[in-house]
Each structure stands twice: as structure tokens, then as C-alpha cells.
Amino acid sequence: MAYRKELFVWNGSENKKAVIRTYEKKDFEGLIDVQREAFPPPFPSELWWDHDQLHNHIHLFPDGALCVEIDGIIVGSMTGLLTDFDPNEPDHTWSEATDNGYIANHNPNGKTLYVVDICVRPSYRKFGLGKWLMHAMYETVIQLNLERLLGGGRLPYFHRYADALTIEEYVEKVVAGEVFDPVISFLLRCGRMPIHIVKNYLEDEESHNYGLLMEWKNPFYSDQR
Structure with missing residues (x-):
């Protein structure tokens, strides 16, 4: 089922009409351009989305392929797949x-929506689009009667504290609001709950290769449906 929502978003001084919708083949260049702007060099360009990946997203799990559009320009996207997760x-x-x-490992019968990626153009981040994309994906979790949304968050400010704090201490301070982390603090504001620290989650110097698994549980989930 295609997703589409229209809403007004604000950056403090101006408002814009935004459309969150399922992305399609015609959007591929725009989606790649978002990543190009969000992850400029020295970020390796081969890690931006390519057409084969995007093709899989819209064919294997279109419900998990969302973009946000303002003034006819794609300014952000979020992608997920279904999986089974054993806590x-x-x-x-x-x-x-x-x-x-x-996402060739997408499991149509999985009860966990796993976040593959969320990305917003830097010039549009003050509009809160990342949070709106996240909440749109929560709606997908409810619509499909899934148990949870799950994903691993980077900890890009951990390297600033790694000489003084363990990763566990750093996460505790971020959750308590004593330390700000641009990714984890954002996910907390979106309603995500931390459940597990993963070593070697991804190759990421700033995070010392750690990832923090964070979930949002579906309050309407029923295993009887």
C-alpha cells in the first residue's frame, strides 16, 4: 500500500509544505543526490545508494521505502526491511x-521493521524532517501489525569522550541528557529506546565502531492477528 502524507513543517522562521510518500524509480537520482549532499567527500561515494539497491528497496519492500519532498525536491529518505529479531x-x-x-534478506513474515538508513539534506534539517520520517515509519509498523521498529544508531561524538568514558558510561550520560550526541539524542527525541550496545556494528572511527540498538515497540501489536 503506497504511503502519502501532506503536512507543514517549520524551521523557526518559515514554514514549508512537505509530502512524505513512498519513493519510486523516478526518484532514484533525487535520492542519490540527497546522499551526495548529506555525505560529501571524504565520505566514499561508493557508499551512497546505487540504482541496484534502490531497485531492491521498491520491489522487495515498498512499504519501507519513504521519501520527503518539499517544493518538488526530494530532501530526505528513510528505508527499512522486515526481519526476525531475537532479543x-x-x-x-x-x-x-x-x-x-x-535488503535481499528481507523477510516478508518478519515482525521487526529494521531501519536501513535515514538521511536528510543538511540545508533542510532544521525543519524536523528526520523525526517526521521516523513517525511515518512508526505508522507503517502499526499498519502492518509489526512488533517493533529497530535500528542501530551511530555514536558520532563518542570519540570526544572515549579517553574518559567507557561506551556504557557514554550511553548512560547521553540517555540522561548530560551529554549530547547528534544521532542518539535525535533518536531518543523520536521515542526510540536503547536496548543493546553492539561492538563492530559498522566501520566508523567516530563511534569506535560501536552501534546502539534502539527500538520503538508497537503499542497496538497483537500476535493474534
Whole structure:
């Protein structure tokens, strides 16, 4: 079922009409351009979305392929897949969970929506689009009667504190609001709950390769449906 929502977003001084919708083949260049702007060099360009990955997203799990558009320009996107998640065995890498972004491991019967990526153009981030995309994906979780939304968050400010704090202490301080982390603090504001720290989640110097698994549980989930 295609998703579409219209809303007004604000950056403090101006408002814009935004459309959050399912992305399609015609949007591929715009989606890649968002990543190009959000992750400029020295970020390796081969890690931006490519057409094969995007093709898989819209064909394997279109419900998990969302973009946000303002003034006819794609300014952000969020992508997910369905998987089974065992809380007793939470360790995994981003590559394992997402098939390196190709989502060929998407399980149509999975009860966990796993976040592959969320990305917003830097010039549009003050409009709160990331949070609106996240809430749109929560609506998808409810619509599909899934148990949870789950994803691993980077900890890009951890390297600033790593000489003084363990990763566990850093996460505790971020959750308590004593330390700001641009990714984890954002996810907390979106209603995500931290559940597990993963070593070697992804190759990321700033995070010392750690990822923090954070979930949003569906308050309407029923295993009887």
C-alpha cells in the first residue's frame, strides 16, 4: 500500500509544505543526490545508494521505502526491511542486518521493521524532517501489525569522550541528557529506546565502531492477528 502524507513543517522562521510518500524509480537520482549532499567527500561515494539497491528497496519492500519532498525536491529518505529479531541474541553488524543495503534478506513474515538508513539534506534539517520520517515509519509498523521498529544508531561524538568514558558510561550520560550526541539524542527525541550496545556494528572511527540498538515497540501489536 503506497504511503502519502501532506503536512507543514517549520524551521523557526518559515514554514514549508512537505509530502512524505513512498519513493519510486523516478526518484532514484533525487535520492542519490540527497546522499551526495548529506555525505560529501571524504565520505566514499561508493557508499551512497546505487540504482541496484534502490531497485531492491521498491520491489522487495515498498512499504519501507519513504521519501520527503518539499517544493518538488526530494530532501530526505528513510528505508527499512522486515526481519526476525531475537532479543536474546542481539549482536549483529549493519551489513548483516541489511545485506549491505541491498535488503535481499528481507523477510516478508518478519515482525521487526529494521531501519536501513535515514538521511536528510543538511540545508533542510532544521525543519524536523528526520523525526517526521521516523513517525511515518512508526505508522507503517502499526499498519502492518509489526512488533517493533529497530535500528542501530551511530555514536558520532563518542570519540570526544572515549579517553574518559567507557561506551556504557557514554550511553548512560547521553540517555540522561548530560551529554549530547547528534544521532542518539535525535533518536531518543523520536521515542526510540536503547536496548543493546553492539561492538563492530559498522566501520566508523567516530563511534569506535560501536552501534546502539534502539527500538520503538508497537503499542497496538497483537500476535493474534
